[in-house]
Amino acid sequence: MKQSFIEELNIFAQCKRYGLPLWQCPHFLFLVMGVIIIGSTLVVYFVGTHYIEDPQIVLLITLLVTAILFILAVMITRSFERLAEANRMKSEFVSVVSHQLRSPLSNLRWAIELLMSGRTNSVTEKQLEYFKILKENSARMSELVSDLLIVSRIETAKLPFKEQEFALEDLIKELIKEFESFAKASNVEVKFEPAKDLPKVFSDPSQIRLVIENLLDNAIRYVGESGQVLIKLEKQDKNFYFEIKDTGVGIPKEDQKYIFQKFFRSENVMRYQTQGSGLGLYITKAIVGRSGGKIGFQSQEGVGSTFWFTLPIK
Amino acid sequence: MPKTILFIEDESALQKTFGEILKQEGYEMIPALDGEIGLRLAKDKKPDLILLDLILPKVHGFEVFKKLKEDKDTRDIPVIVLTNLEGLGDVDKAIELGATAYLVKAQYSLEEVVEKIKKALENR
Numbered sequence: 001m002k003q004s005f006i007e008e009l010n011i012f013a014q015c016k017r018y019g020l021p022l023w024q025c026p027h028f029l030f031l032v033m034g035v036i037i038i039g040s041t042l043v044v045y046f047v048g049t050h051y052i053e054d055p056q057i058v059l060l061i062t063l064l065v066t067a068i069l070f071i072l073a074v075m076i077t078r079s080f081e082r083l084a085e086a087n088r089m090k091s092e093f094v095s096v097v098s099h100q101l102r103s104p105l106s107n108l109r110w111a112i113e114l115l116m117s118g119r120t121n122s123v124t125e126k127q128l129e130y131f132k133i134l135k136e137n138s139a140r141m142s143e144l145v146s147d148l149l150i151v152s153r154i155e156t157a158k159l160p161f162k163e164q165e166f167a168l169e170d171l172i173k174e175l176i177k178e179f180e181s182f183a184k185a186s187n188v189e190v191k192f193e194p195a196k197d198l199p200k201v202f203s204d205p206s207q208i209r210l211v212i213e214n215l216l217d218n219a220i221r222y223v224g225e226s227g228q229v230l231i232k233l234e235k236q237d238k239n240f241y242f243e244i245k246d247t248g249v250g251i252p253k254e255d256q257k258y259i260f261q262k263f264f265r266s267e268n269v270m271r272y273q274t275q276g277s278g279l280g281l282y283i284t285k286a287i288v289g290r291s292g293g294k295i296g297f298q299s300q301e302g303v304g305s306t307f308w309f310t311l312p313i314k
Numbered sequence: 315m316p317k318t319i320l321f322i323e324d325e326s327a328l329q330k331t332f333g334e335i336l337k338q339e340g341y342e343m344i345p346a347l348d349g350e351i352g353l354r355l356a357k358d359k360k361p362d363l364i365l366l367d368l369i370l371p372k373v374h375g376f377e378v379f380k381k382l383k384e385d386k387d388t389r390d391i392p393v394i395v396l397t398n399l400e401g402l403g404d405v406d407k408a409i410e411l412g413a414t415a416y417l418v419k420a421q422y423s424l425e426e427v428v429e430k431i432k433k434a435l436e437n438r
Contacts, residue, residue: 099398102398102419102420103325103398103419105420106328106398106419106420107325107327107328107331109423109424110328110331110423110424111327111331113423113424113425114331114334114335114424117335117424117425119334119335119338120334142420145420146420160401160402162402
Protein backbone atom coordinates (compact mmCIF):
# COMPACT_ATOMS: atom_id res chain seq x y z
CA MET A 1 0.00 0.00 0.00
CA LYS A 2 2.87 2.31 -0.68
CA GLN A 3 2.04 5.54 -2.48
CA SER A 4 4.15 7.44 -4.88
CA PHE A 5 5.23 10.95 -3.96
CA ILE A 6 2.94 12.43 -6.61
CA GLU A 7 -0.07 10.57 -5.23
CA GLU A 8 0.70 11.88 -1.78
CA LEU A 9 0.60 15.42 -3.12
CA ASN A 10 -2.92 14.90 -4.45
CA ILE A 11 -4.72 16.22 -1.41
CA PHE A 12 -8.21 15.71 -2.74
CA ALA A 13 -7.59 12.03 -3.36
CA GLN A 14 -6.06 11.67 0.12
CA CYS A 15 -9.05 13.26 1.81
CA LYS A 16 -11.44 11.11 -0.21
CA ARG A 17 -9.52 8.01 0.90
CA TYR A 18 -10.16 8.87 4.56
CA GLY A 19 -13.80 9.68 3.75
CA LEU A 20 -13.45 13.16 5.21
CA PRO A 21 -14.86 16.46 3.90
CA LEU A 22 -12.17 19.03 2.99
CA TRP A 23 -12.61 21.17 6.12
CA GLN A 24 -12.07 18.16 8.34
CA CYS A 25 -9.12 16.75 6.42
CA PRO A 26 -5.65 17.36 7.92
CA HIS A 27 -3.93 17.39 4.53
CA PHE A 28 -6.12 20.19 3.20
CA LEU A 29 -5.97 22.18 6.44
CA PHE A 30 -2.17 22.02 6.41
CA LEU A 31 -2.15 23.36 2.86
CA VAL A 32 -4.44 26.26 3.83
CA MET A 33 -2.22 27.02 6.80
CA GLY A 34 0.86 27.06 4.60
CA VAL A 35 -0.78 29.44 2.11
CA ILE A 36 -1.86 31.76 4.94
CA ILE A 37 1.63 31.82 6.47
CA ILE A 38 3.30 32.65 3.15
CA GLY A 39 0.62 35.23 2.24
CA SER A 40 0.70 36.93 5.61
CA THR A 41 4.50 37.07 5.61
CA LEU A 42 4.34 38.89 2.27
CA VAL A 43 1.59 41.26 3.51
CA VAL A 44 3.51 42.04 6.69
CA TYR A 45 6.63 42.74 4.60
CA PHE A 46 4.65 44.98 2.24
CA VAL A 47 2.85 46.86 5.02
CA GLY A 48 6.02 47.08 7.11
CA THR A 49 8.02 48.71 4.31
CA HIS A 50 5.24 51.12 3.25
CA TYR A 51 3.81 52.22 6.59
CA ILE A 52 6.97 52.32 8.64
CA GLU A 53 5.53 55.22 10.75
CA ASP A 54 2.45 53.13 11.73
CA PRO A 55 3.72 50.05 13.62
CA GLN A 56 0.21 49.49 15.07
CA ILE A 57 -1.05 48.34 11.65
CA VAL A 58 1.70 45.71 11.45
CA LEU A 59 0.85 44.57 14.98
CA LEU A 60 -2.84 44.36 14.13
CA ILE A 61 -2.20 42.26 11.04
CA THR A 62 0.12 39.95 12.96
CA LEU A 63 -2.50 39.47 15.69
CA LEU A 64 -5.18 38.77 13.11
CA VAL A 65 -3.04 36.20 11.29
CA THR A 66 -2.09 34.52 14.58
CA ALA A 67 -5.77 34.21 15.48
CA ILE A 68 -6.58 32.62 12.12
CA LEU A 69 -3.66 30.19 12.45
CA PHE A 70 -4.79 29.29 15.95
CA ILE A 71 -8.28 28.42 14.72
CA LEU A 72 -6.79 26.34 11.92
CA ALA A 73 -4.55 24.50 14.35
CA VAL A 74 -7.58 23.62 16.47
CA MET A 75 -9.34 22.31 13.37
CA ILE A 76 -6.33 20.18 12.46
CA THR A 77 -6.14 18.70 15.92
CA ARG A 78 -9.84 17.91 15.75
CA SER A 79 -9.42 16.18 12.42
CA PHE A 80 -6.62 14.00 13.83
CA GLU A 81 -8.87 13.15 16.75
CA ARG A 82 -11.54 12.05 14.31
CA LEU A 83 -9.07 9.79 12.50
CA ALA A 84 -7.89 8.30 15.79
CA GLU A 85 -11.49 7.74 16.84
CA ALA A 86 -12.25 6.00 13.55
CA ASN A 87 -9.25 3.75 14.12
CA ARG A 88 -10.38 2.92 17.64
CA MET A 89 -13.87 2.09 16.38
CA LYS A 90 -12.38 -0.21 13.78
CA SER A 91 -10.50 -2.15 16.47
CA GLU A 92 -13.65 -2.26 18.58
CA PHE A 93 -15.56 -3.59 15.59
CA VAL A 94 -12.98 -6.32 14.95
CA SER A 95 -13.17 -7.27 18.61
CA VAL A 96 -16.98 -7.56 18.62
CA VAL A 97 -17.07 -9.46 15.33
CA SER A 98 -14.41 -11.95 16.37
CA HIS A 99 -16.16 -12.52 19.66
CA GLN A 100 -19.46 -13.16 17.92
CA LEU A 101 -17.77 -15.62 15.58
CA ARG A 102 -16.47 -17.74 18.41
CA SER A 103 -19.77 -19.32 19.46
CA PRO A 104 -20.84 -20.64 16.04
CA LEU A 105 -17.28 -21.83 15.50
CA SER A 106 -17.19 -23.91 18.66
CA ASN A 107 -20.66 -25.29 17.88
CA LEU A 108 -19.38 -26.32 14.47
CA ARG A 109 -16.14 -27.81 15.74
CA TRP A 110 -17.74 -29.86 18.49
CA ALA A 111 -20.47 -31.18 16.17
CA ILE A 112 -17.77 -32.32 13.73
CA GLU A 113 -15.82 -33.92 16.58
CA LEU A 114 -18.92 -35.81 17.64
CA LEU A 115 -19.45 -37.11 14.10
CA MET A 116 -15.79 -38.06 13.76
CA SER A 117 -15.75 -39.94 17.06
CA GLY A 118 -18.06 -42.54 15.55
CA ARG A 119 -20.31 -42.24 18.59
CA THR A 120 -23.43 -41.44 16.59
CA ASN A 121 -22.87 -43.84 13.71
CA SER A 122 -20.05 -45.74 12.10
CA VAL A 123 -17.79 -43.61 9.89
CA THR A 124 -16.25 -44.83 6.66
CA GLU A 125 -12.65 -44.12 5.74
CA LYS A 126 -13.79 -41.76 2.98
CA GLN A 127 -16.14 -39.82 5.27
CA LEU A 128 -13.41 -39.49 7.85
CA GLU A 129 -11.17 -37.89 5.24
CA TYR A 130 -13.75 -35.17 4.62
CA PHE A 131 -14.54 -34.75 8.29
CA LYS A 132 -10.84 -34.10 8.78
CA ILE A 133 -10.94 -31.33 6.18
CA LEU A 134 -13.93 -29.80 7.96
CA LYS A 135 -12.21 -30.04 11.32
CA GLU A 136 -8.91 -28.61 10.13
CA ASN A 137 -10.61 -25.68 8.48
CA SER A 138 -12.82 -24.90 11.44
CA ALA A 139 -9.65 -25.00 13.56
CA ARG A 140 -8.04 -22.57 11.14
CA MET A 141 -10.97 -20.21 11.44
CA SER A 142 -10.86 -20.45 15.23
CA GLU A 143 -7.16 -19.63 15.23
CA LEU A 144 -7.66 -16.66 12.95
CA VAL A 145 -10.48 -15.39 15.12
CA SER A 146 -8.44 -15.65 18.32
CA ASP A 147 -5.48 -13.95 16.61
CA LEU A 148 -7.79 -11.12 15.52
CA LEU A 149 -9.11 -10.83 19.06
CA ILE A 150 -5.57 -10.53 20.43
CA VAL A 151 -4.71 -7.90 17.80
CA SER A 152 -7.78 -5.83 18.62
CA ARG A 153 -6.92 -6.08 22.30
CA ILE A 154 -3.38 -4.92 21.60
CA GLU A 155 -4.67 -1.99 19.55
CA THR A 156 -7.19 -0.87 22.13
CA ALA A 157 -4.63 -1.45 24.91
CA LYS A 158 -6.96 -3.98 26.52
CA LEU A 159 -4.66 -6.98 26.42
CA PRO A 160 -4.74 -8.39 29.94
CA PHE A 161 -1.31 -8.55 31.50
CA LYS A 162 -1.05 -10.42 34.76
CA GLU A 163 2.55 -10.50 35.89
CA GLN A 164 3.93 -13.17 38.17
CA GLU A 165 7.17 -14.99 38.85
CA PHE A 166 7.78 -18.14 36.84
CA ALA A 167 10.55 -20.29 35.39
CA LEU A 168 10.95 -19.51 31.70
CA GLU A 169 12.95 -22.70 31.29
CA ASP A 170 10.03 -24.90 32.37
CA LEU A 171 7.64 -23.06 30.07
CA ILE A 172 9.94 -23.68 27.10
CA LYS A 173 10.29 -27.37 27.96
CA GLU A 174 6.54 -27.67 28.22
CA LEU A 175 6.04 -26.06 24.81
CA ILE A 176 8.66 -28.24 23.13
CA LYS A 177 6.73 -31.24 24.43
CA GLU A 178 3.48 -29.84 23.03
CA PHE A 179 5.09 -29.37 19.63
CA GLU A 180 6.71 -32.81 19.67
CA SER A 181 4.30 -34.51 17.27
CA PHE A 182 4.24 -31.52 14.90
CA ALA A 183 8.05 -31.45 14.86
CA LYS A 184 8.21 -35.18 14.23
CA ALA A 185 5.74 -34.97 11.37
CA SER A 186 7.84 -32.16 9.86
CA ASN A 187 11.13 -34.06 10.28
CA VAL A 188 12.49 -31.46 12.63
CA GLU A 189 14.70 -32.04 15.62
CA VAL A 190 14.18 -29.49 18.38
CA LYS A 191 17.04 -28.94 20.85
CA PHE A 192 17.01 -26.79 23.95
CA GLU A 193 20.17 -25.50 25.62
CA PRO A 194 19.43 -23.37 28.68
CA ALA A 195 22.23 -21.78 30.67
CA LYS A 196 22.71 -23.01 34.23
CA ASP A 197 21.21 -21.37 37.33
CA LEU A 198 18.83 -19.02 35.57
CA PRO A 199 16.75 -16.75 37.80
CA LYS A 200 12.97 -16.62 37.54
CA VAL A 201 11.28 -14.18 35.21
CA PHE A 202 8.59 -11.69 36.22
CA SER A 203 6.04 -11.37 33.45
CA ASP A 204 2.69 -12.73 32.24
CA PRO A 205 3.28 -16.45 31.57
CA SER A 206 0.26 -16.82 29.26
CA GLN A 207 1.49 -13.96 27.06
CA ILE A 208 5.10 -15.15 26.98
CA ARG A 209 3.73 -18.58 26.10
CA LEU A 210 2.09 -17.01 23.02
CA VAL A 211 5.41 -15.45 22.03
CA ILE A 212 7.41 -18.67 22.24
CA GLU A 213 4.58 -20.67 20.67
CA ASN A 214 4.60 -18.37 17.64
CA LEU A 215 8.38 -18.44 17.24
CA LEU A 216 8.59 -22.22 17.67
CA ASP A 217 5.69 -22.80 15.29
CA ASN A 218 7.34 -20.63 12.62
CA ALA A 219 10.73 -22.31 13.09
CA ILE A 220 9.24 -25.78 12.59
CA ARG A 221 6.78 -24.76 9.87
CA TYR A 222 9.32 -23.05 7.62
CA VAL A 223 12.04 -25.64 7.96
CA GLY A 224 11.53 -27.18 4.51
CA GLU A 225 12.08 -30.91 4.02
CA SER A 226 13.82 -31.57 7.31
CA GLY A 227 16.08 -29.73 9.69
CA GLN A 228 17.02 -28.60 13.16
CA VAL A 229 15.77 -26.01 15.59
CA LEU A 230 18.04 -24.90 18.41
CA ILE A 231 16.71 -22.89 21.33
CA LYS A 232 19.06 -21.09 23.69
CA LEU A 233 18.25 -19.31 26.90
CA GLU A 234 20.76 -17.27 28.83
CA LYS A 235 21.24 -14.28 31.09
CA GLN A 236 22.83 -11.16 29.63
CA ASP A 237 23.36 -8.34 32.12
CA LYS A 238 19.91 -7.44 33.37
CA ASN A 239 18.05 -9.36 30.70
CA PHE A 240 16.97 -12.81 29.71
CA TYR A 241 18.09 -13.63 26.20
CA PHE A 242 16.04 -16.14 24.24
CA GLU A 243 17.22 -17.33 20.85
CA ILE A 244 15.66 -19.74 18.38
CA LYS A 245 17.70 -20.78 15.39
CA ASP A 246 16.40 -22.87 12.51
CA THR A 247 17.88 -24.39 9.37
CA GLY A 248 14.80 -23.41 7.39
CA VAL A 249 14.02 -21.65 4.13
CA GLY A 250 14.87 -18.19 5.49
CA ILE A 251 13.26 -14.83 4.74
CA PRO A 252 14.03 -13.08 1.44
CA LYS A 253 16.04 -9.92 1.99
CA GLU A 254 13.46 -7.59 0.45
CA ASP A 255 10.78 -8.93 2.81
CA GLN A 256 12.78 -8.60 6.01
CA LYS A 257 11.74 -5.07 6.91
CA TYR A 258 8.03 -5.96 6.72
CA ILE A 259 8.17 -9.15 8.72
CA PHE A 260 6.62 -7.71 11.91
CA GLN A 261 3.80 -5.94 10.08
CA LYS A 262 0.20 -6.96 10.51
CA PHE A 263 -1.05 -9.44 7.86
CA PHE A 264 2.32 -9.58 6.13
CA ARG A 265 3.36 -12.96 4.76
CA SER A 266 6.70 -13.39 3.10
CA GLU A 267 6.89 -14.41 -0.55
CA ASN A 268 9.26 -17.22 0.36
CA VAL A 269 9.26 -20.65 -1.24
CA MET A 270 6.80 -22.04 1.27
CA ARG A 271 4.17 -19.32 1.16
CA TYR A 272 1.64 -21.45 -0.67
CA GLN A 273 2.38 -24.66 1.22
CA THR A 274 1.81 -23.23 4.64
CA GLN A 275 -1.14 -21.52 6.20
CA GLY A 276 -1.00 -18.51 8.40
CA SER A 277 -2.82 -15.33 9.18
CA GLY A 278 0.26 -13.11 9.04
CA LEU A 279 -0.55 -11.97 12.58
CA GLY A 280 1.80 -14.14 14.64
CA LEU A 281 4.94 -12.01 14.53
CA TYR A 282 2.94 -8.79 14.90
CA ILE A 283 1.42 -10.17 18.11
CA THR A 284 4.80 -11.51 19.24
CA LYS A 285 6.50 -8.14 18.85
CA ALA A 286 3.68 -6.29 20.61
CA ILE A 287 3.83 -8.62 23.62
CA VAL A 288 7.64 -8.50 23.91
CA GLY A 289 7.47 -4.70 23.69
CA ARG A 290 4.81 -4.59 26.36
CA SER A 291 6.98 -6.74 28.62
CA GLY A 292 9.80 -4.24 28.33
CA GLY A 293 11.91 -6.44 26.05
CA LYS A 294 13.35 -6.24 22.56
CA ILE A 295 12.95 -8.53 19.58
CA GLY A 296 14.94 -9.06 16.38
CA PHE A 297 16.21 -11.58 13.87
CA GLN A 298 18.85 -12.43 11.29
CA SER A 299 17.90 -14.46 8.27
CA GLN A 300 19.37 -15.69 5.04
CA GLU A 301 17.38 -17.31 2.29
CA GLY A 302 18.16 -21.00 1.98
CA VAL A 303 20.25 -21.05 5.17
CA GLY A 304 17.81 -20.31 7.98
CA SER A 305 16.59 -17.73 10.45
CA THR A 306 17.49 -16.81 14.00
CA PHE A 307 14.90 -14.96 16.05
CA TRP A 308 15.72 -13.58 19.48
CA PHE A 309 14.04 -11.58 22.20
CA THR A 310 14.96 -10.23 25.60
CA LEU A 311 13.00 -9.87 28.81
CA PRO A 312 14.12 -7.75 31.74
CA ILE A 313 14.92 -9.54 34.99
CA LYS A 314 13.20 -7.75 37.84
CA MET B 315 -30.03 -44.01 38.60
CA PRO B 316 -27.86 -42.12 36.12
CA LYS B 317 -26.16 -39.01 37.36
CA THR B 318 -27.80 -35.80 36.12
CA ILE B 319 -26.16 -32.77 34.58
CA LEU B 320 -27.94 -29.46 34.18
CA PHE B 321 -26.67 -27.62 31.10
CA ILE B 322 -27.52 -23.91 31.19
CA GLU B 323 -26.68 -22.68 27.68
CA ASP B 324 -28.65 -20.67 25.13
CA GLU B 325 -27.08 -22.27 22.03
CA SER B 326 -29.41 -25.10 21.10
CA ALA B 327 -26.75 -26.59 18.82
CA LEU B 328 -24.54 -27.16 21.85
CA GLN B 329 -27.45 -28.54 23.86
CA LYS B 330 -27.92 -31.12 21.16
CA THR B 331 -24.24 -32.10 20.84
CA PHE B 332 -23.76 -32.42 24.60
CA GLY B 333 -27.11 -34.14 25.05
CA GLU B 334 -25.93 -36.85 22.66
CA ILE B 335 -22.43 -37.35 24.02
CA LEU B 336 -23.45 -37.22 27.69
CA LYS B 337 -26.24 -39.74 27.09
CA GLN B 338 -23.67 -42.09 25.60
CA GLU B 339 -21.49 -41.62 28.64
CA GLY B 340 -24.38 -42.78 30.77
CA TYR B 341 -25.50 -39.43 32.17
CA GLU B 342 -28.83 -37.70 31.99
CA MET B 343 -28.65 -34.15 30.71
CA ILE B 344 -31.25 -31.56 31.56
CA PRO B 345 -31.20 -28.62 29.14
CA ALA B 346 -31.95 -25.04 30.17
CA LEU B 347 -31.94 -22.34 27.50
CA ASP B 348 -31.78 -19.29 29.78
CA GLY B 349 -30.69 -18.28 33.26
CA GLU B 350 -34.19 -18.16 34.70
CA ILE B 351 -35.13 -21.69 33.65
CA GLY B 352 -31.67 -22.83 34.75
CA LEU B 353 -32.18 -21.55 38.29
CA ARG B 354 -35.63 -23.12 38.55
CA LEU B 355 -34.45 -26.50 37.28
CA ALA B 356 -31.43 -26.46 39.58
CA LYS B 357 -33.76 -26.11 42.58
CA ASP B 358 -36.37 -28.61 41.33
CA LYS B 359 -34.14 -31.37 39.98
CA LYS B 360 -31.05 -30.99 42.19
CA PRO B 361 -28.59 -32.20 39.52
CA ASP B 362 -25.21 -33.74 40.34
CA LEU B 363 -23.40 -31.13 38.26
CA ILE B 364 -24.16 -27.82 36.57
CA LEU B 365 -22.55 -26.81 33.30
CA LEU B 366 -22.94 -23.05 33.03
CA ASP B 367 -22.51 -20.61 30.14
CA LEU B 368 -21.97 -16.97 31.12
CA ILE B 369 -23.64 -14.94 28.38
CA LEU B 370 -27.24 -15.96 28.91
CA PRO B 371 -30.63 -14.41 28.19
CA LYS B 372 -32.76 -13.09 31.06
CA VAL B 373 -30.33 -13.77 33.92
CA HIS B 374 -26.57 -13.46 33.33
CA GLY B 375 -24.42 -16.49 34.11
CA PHE B 376 -22.66 -14.84 37.04
CA GLU B 377 -26.00 -13.84 38.54
CA VAL B 378 -27.17 -17.45 38.17
CA PHE B 379 -23.95 -18.63 39.82
CA LYS B 380 -24.37 -16.24 42.75
CA LYS B 381 -27.97 -17.26 43.33
CA LEU B 382 -27.03 -20.94 43.19
CA LYS B 383 -24.46 -20.36 45.92
CA GLU B 384 -26.90 -18.35 48.05
CA ASP B 385 -29.55 -21.04 48.05
CA LYS B 386 -28.89 -23.84 50.55
CA ASP B 387 -30.60 -26.37 48.24
CA THR B 388 -28.17 -25.76 45.38
CA ARG B 389 -25.11 -24.48 47.22
CA ASP B 390 -23.21 -27.77 47.14
CA ILE B 391 -23.73 -28.66 43.48
CA PRO B 392 -20.40 -28.35 41.62
CA VAL B 393 -20.43 -25.82 38.77
CA ILE B 394 -18.26 -25.96 35.63
CA VAL B 395 -18.21 -22.71 33.69
CA LEU B 396 -18.18 -23.27 29.91
CA THR B 397 -17.91 -19.99 28.04
CA ASN B 398 -16.11 -17.94 25.43
CA LEU B 399 -15.38 -15.10 27.82
CA GLU B 400 -11.74 -15.18 28.82
CA GLY B 401 -11.09 -11.89 30.56
CA LEU B 402 -9.00 -12.19 33.71
CA GLY B 403 -11.80 -10.56 35.69
CA ASP B 404 -14.26 -13.23 34.59
CA VAL B 405 -11.95 -16.11 35.47
CA ASP B 406 -11.15 -14.64 38.89
CA LYS B 407 -14.82 -14.01 39.62
CA ALA B 408 -15.79 -17.57 38.71
CA ILE B 409 -13.02 -19.05 40.87
CA GLU B 410 -14.06 -16.80 43.73
CA LEU B 411 -17.63 -18.06 43.44
CA GLY B 412 -16.25 -21.58 43.71
CA ALA B 413 -16.24 -22.89 40.14
CA THR B 414 -14.91 -26.44 39.82
CA ALA B 415 -13.41 -25.54 36.43
CA TYR B 416 -13.41 -22.62 34.01
CA LEU B 417 -13.34 -23.84 30.42
CA VAL B 418 -12.96 -21.47 27.47
CA LYS B 419 -14.89 -23.09 24.61
CA ALA B 420 -12.36 -22.15 21.95
CA GLN B 421 -9.56 -23.94 23.82
CA TYR B 422 -11.09 -27.38 24.43
CA SER B 423 -12.12 -30.31 22.31
CA LEU B 424 -15.42 -32.06 22.98
CA GLU B 425 -13.67 -35.08 24.49
CA GLU B 426 -11.62 -32.86 26.80
CA VAL B 427 -14.75 -31.19 28.12
CA VAL B 428 -16.35 -34.60 28.69
CA GLU B 429 -13.23 -35.69 30.59
CA LYS B 430 -13.53 -32.66 32.89
CA ILE B 431 -17.19 -33.46 33.50
CA LYS B 432 -16.39 -37.09 34.33
CA LYS B 433 -13.65 -36.03 36.71
CA ALA B 434 -15.91 -33.58 38.51
CA LEU B 435 -18.57 -36.28 38.91
CA GLU B 436 -16.12 -38.90 40.14
CA ASN B 437 -15.81 -37.16 43.46
CA ARG B 438 -19.56 -37.05 44.01
